[in-house]
Amino acid sequence: MSNFSNRIHLVRRYPELAGSAAFNDWLLNNPSTTWHETVPNDKGELNVIIQSDDGTSIYAARLFRDEKQGDEESSWAHSILIHKEFSPSEMGISSAKALAMVQKDEATPREIVAIRPVVNFGEEASTLSWEVEVISDKQINKYSVLSE
Structure with a gap:
């Protein structure tokens, strides 16, 4: 259950990843429960790095997150700026x-x-x-x- 829970936490925290075909293809072929994020920089950019459970593959994405303040409602702008797959070995x-x-x-x-x-x-x-x-x-x- 914890594996599933960890993935749910990741995609709920980063819906832009959940909507990415490249990420979903990678996740389908690389079961993963290990991930971490960096602190956002001044531009609202941060990295999310996901490692496959067997350690053979890493998916990394630079995300942009910016809170847009409107008169009537607040919303977040989410986007993937760049992503890359790595094979550490x-x-x-x-x-x-x-x-x-x-x-x-x-x-x-x-x-x-x-x-x-x-x-x-x-x-x-x-x-x-x-x-x-x-x-x-x-x-x-x-x-x-x-x-x-």
Whole structure:
């Protein structure tokens, strides 16, 4: 039930994804319950990144969300600005490889708090990296592991 619940939460929070044929095709072929969002920037843009349950595929979308204030009612403008699919293993940067790199130099498995994919949408190309959070001396340090 939690898998279904997590997907419902995602599409209710982001109806623009629910209405996207590209996202629905990806989700049909890549069952997923793991996703996260970035904080919106000053323009109202944020990234939503969804990882397949088996870790072989990532769907990322840059969304635009803007509250439109009207005299009689408020509504939200929702749109997908860009989306991209990634295959971490084909890029040589799986989450397991990122963890191994951080564990080799910086942390033991017990010190790792979180790992998440990070997508930067560029004008010419989009990149995938991994952010690994490590707790040490009562503080959390973040490490970025880039694709080769």
